Structure formats: C-alpha cells, structure tokens
Amino acid sequence: MSDKPIVGFIGVGLMGHGMAKNIKTSGYELWYLDQRPIDSLLKLGAREAASAKDMAQKCDVIHICLQNSGQVESVIRGDNGILAGARPGLIVIDTSTSDPASTLKLVEEVKGKGISMIDASLGRTPKEAEEGTLDAMVAGDDEIFERVRPVIECWAGRIIRVGAVGNGHKMKLLMNFIGMSYGALYAEAVVLSAKIGISPQTLREVIAPSRMGSGFFDTFMKYVVERDRDAHKFAISFAAKDLRYVNNMAAESKMMSIMASAAVQYYAHAESTGHGSDYVPMLSDLVGALNGVDMAEEVRKGAHNVAP
Numbered sequence: 073m074s075d076k077p078i079v080g081f082i083g084v085g086l087m088g089h090g091m092a093k094n095i096k097t098s099g100y101e102l103w104y105l106d107q108r109p110i111d112s113l114l115k116l117g118a119r120e121a122a123s124a125k126d127m128a129q130k131c132d133v134i135h136i137c138l139q140n141s142g143q144v145e146s147v148i149r150g151d152n153g154i155l156a157g158a159r160p161g162l163i164v165i166d167t168s169t170s171d172p173a174s175t176l177k178l179v180e181e182v183k184g185k186g187i188s189m190i191d192a193s194l195g196r197t198p199k200e201a202e203e204g205t206l207d208a209m210v211a212g213d214d215e216i217f218e219r220v221r222p223v224i225e226c227w228a229g230r231i232i233r234v235g236a237v238g239n240g241h242k243m244k245l246l247m248n249f250i251g252m253s254y255g256a257l258y259a260e261a262v263v264l265s266a267k268i269g270i271s272p273q274t275l276r277e278v279i280a281p282s283r284m285g286s287g288f289f290d291t292f293m294k295y296v297v298e299r300d301r302d303a304h305k306f307a308i309s310f311a312a313k314d315l316r317y318v319n320n321m322a323a324e325s326k327m328m329s330i331m332a333s334a335a336v337q338y339y340a341h342a343e344s345t346g347h348g349s350d351y352v353p354m355l356s357d358l359v360g361a362l363n364g365v366d367m368a369e370e371v372r373k374g375a376h377n378v379a380p
Contacts, residue, residue, distance in 0.1 A: 076100055077132035079223055082124060082147055083168070084110050086305060087194055088137035090201030091167070091227040092118065095135075098226040103127050124150070125157035133220055137167045137194075140313055141174040148178055160186030163220055167192050167208075169248065169310070171317045172241045173324060179237050188216045190237060192224060193244030198305060205229030211240035245321060248314040251288055252352070253335040255311065258292045259355040260338075266365050271374025272296050295353035297371055308355060309348030312339035 081092040081104045088106075092113060096102040102118040104110060105127055109120060121127035124147045127134060134154060138144050144166060148154045154164065164187060166175065179189045190212030200206045208228035210217055217233070224231060234243050265275045276293040279285055294303035315336035322329035342350065342358050350358075360367040 077220075077223065078103070078130060080104070080121065080127040080131035080134040081137070082106075082127065082134065083137040083139075083143075084113065085137070086198040087167075087201045087206075088135075089113075090198060090204070091135065091137065091206070093202070094204040094227045095223060100223065100226070103130055123152040123157075124148075124154045125152040128154045128157035128162060129159070131162070133163045133165065133223055135165045135167055139168070139310065141168070141171040141317075144168050144170055145174060145178065148182065155182065155185055155187075158182075158185060158187050162187045163216060164189040165192050165220060165224070166190075166241075167194055169193060169244050169314055169317075170241045171320060172238045172245070173320070175241050176238045188213065190216055190220070191240035192228075193240040195230075195244075195247065200229070201227065203229075207232065209234045209240045209243045211235055211243075212237040242321065245314060245318050248311070249318045249332055249335070252311040252315055252339065253331060254286075254288050255292065255352045255355055256335045256338045258289065258353075259359040262293075262296055262356050262367065263360045263363050263365050266360070266367065266370040267363065272367070272371055273374040292353045292356075295351070296356050296367065297374075299368065299371065301351060301354070304351055304353050306352050307348065308339055308342045308350050308352060311352055312336060312343045312348070315339060 078101045079095050081088060081102060084092050084104050084106045092102060092104055096116045096118050103121045104113055104118055105121045105124060136144055136147060164182060175191055182189050190210060192208045192210045195207030204227050206228050207230045208224055209232050211234050234240055262272050262275060276297055280290060291304035294300050315332060318332045319329055319336060322332055338355055338359060342355060347358060357367050
C-alpha cells in the first residue's frame with residue numbers, strides 16, 4: 073500500500089457524506105458508491121464507482137457505511153460485490169451498525185480471499201461527521217489498524233480501540249441499547265407527565281440541569297417542546313433494527329434481556345404503523361396517541377402557562 077492509498081466509500085448518507093468529504097479533502101483519491109450521484113463530492117474531485125466490484129478493483133481501502141447487515145452482506149457477497157473484484161491486500165472498514173454475528177462470518181469469508189476486515193463503529197451525529205470529529209470504536213488486527221489509522225483520522229476526532237474484530241459492532245449496539253432505551257423512557261415519561269398535568273416545558277426545566285439530564289435528553293426535548301424535527305436525526309427504523317440486533321446478541325449469549333425486550337416494542341409498533349422514517353423523538357407523539365394525548369397540543373397549553 074502506498075503512502076496515500078486509494079480509498080472507496082460505499083454509502084454516503086447522513087453520516088457517510090461527511091466522512092467521505094473529509095477523506096477527500098485530506099488529499100486521498102476517493103471513489104464512492106451510492107444510490108444517486110453526489111454533486112458535492114463530485115465537485116471536490118471524487119469519482120463515482122460503477123459497482124462495489126468496480127470499486128474493489130480500483131481501491132486499497134473501502135469503507136462501508138450502510139443501514140444494516142443485510143446490505144453489508146449484499147455489497148460484499150453479491151455478483152457485483154467487493155469479493156467479485158477484490159485484489160489480495162484490500163482492507164475493508166465496516167462503519168455500519170451491524171449484527172456482530174454477521175460481521176464475524178464475513179471476516180472469515182474475506183480472509184479466504186486475502187482481504188482484511190475491521191469494524192469501526194461510529195459515535196456522535198451527522199454534524200460531527202461533517203466536521204471530521206466522530207468517535208470511532210475500532211476493532212480488529214493491530215497491524216491492519218495502523219495501516220488505515222491515517223484514513224480513519226480524516227473523519228474521527230477520537231479513536232477508541234475496543235479489541236478483537238467484531239467488538240466495534242458489539243460496543244455500538246451497547247451504546248444504542250442505552251440510547252434507544254432512553255428514547256422509549258423519555259417518550260413514556262413526557263406522556264405520563266402530560267397525563268398528570270405537568271407540561272413538557274416544566275419537565276424539561278426540571279430534568280435538563282439535573283444529574284438526569286444529558287445531550288440525548290436535550291435533543292429529544294428540543295423536538296418535544298420546540299417541535300424541531302431535525303433536533304435528533306436518527307430514524308425510528310434504525311432504532312428498531314439496532315434493538316433487534318441487541319436482543320439477538322443477548323439471545324446468543326444466553327442472557328435474559330428484559331430491558332432490551334421491552335425497549336424494542338415502542339419502536340416496533342411505530343415502524344409497523346408506517347412511522348419508521350420518523351426520528352426517535354417523534355416516538356413521544358406516537359406514545360401520546362396510544363394514550364389519548366396530543367403532545368403538540370400539550371406543548372401549546374404549556375406555553376400559555378409559562379410565566380412571562
């Protein structure tokens with residue numbers, strides 16, 4: 073591999089766009105693959121690959137940033153996938169939030185073709201992706217990691233080594249288990265608050281500065297109180313998928329998982345009733361509707377009761 077490997081990027085959505093942009097502006101030759109042309113990357117000099125196979129024939133390092141393990145498996149194993157075009161020595165970095173069981177199978181498959189694979193799960197938001205300051209939870213072989221560290225540093229402000237390959241995806245699922253459980257808890261709490269006569273504004277005022285406040289609580293309540301739909305841009309369908317993976321991980325570990333089993337239910341209901349593309353804080357509206365509460369109306373009523 074040369075000092076400046078040729079880098080590929082598959083999946084330039086909310087997170088992947090900023091990551092790819094920062095790789096390109098750091099001086100790397102960049103090929104990307106997505107469902108549509110990305111003008112902002114093309115203007116920077118990135119080039120669009122015809123397929124994952126085409127990308128694998130051209131690149132030394134390929135990032136994958138997709139929605140689920142099924143998509144990752146397809147882009148690696150498909151007729152026009154990475155395995156169909158890869159040369160020995162290629163390094164694949166999976167930054168998706170994937171099922172660790174799938175990841176470990178893929179690692180063994182690609183190894184048989186002379187390809188190395190590490191997982192580098194992401195922390196923080198699309199804002200930090202654009203700024204190049206994401207958290208990266210990187211798992212895999214130390215030598216491979218050191219070879220790609222300069223590329224990861226293009227988009228990560230903090231790199232945390234979490235051990236053997238697969239642990240990056242396991243750690244990300246633990247993070248999302250905590251986060252999405254908070255989302256379900258907050259949704260239920262704001263609706264209960266409204267049912268007993270305490271406005272969303274008052275709940276935020278009390279909780280936010282306390283030890284129970286958090287960045288997640290702040291963005292969740294920014295939607296609830298200010299109705300800012302872009303306050304926390306993480307889709308309910310992604311939350312449901314991640315919690316399903318958490319429950320799978322617990323089952324494979326032969327562990328009782330009462331909290332994970334409960335947390336997934338609100339998200340599954342929202343997804344099954346056509347709200348999968350809504351963002352996580354909007355779960356509060358759906359839980360409200362299940363309980364006869366119009367949360368937008370509760371916010372309006374609360375605004376009238378706020379002292380000037």
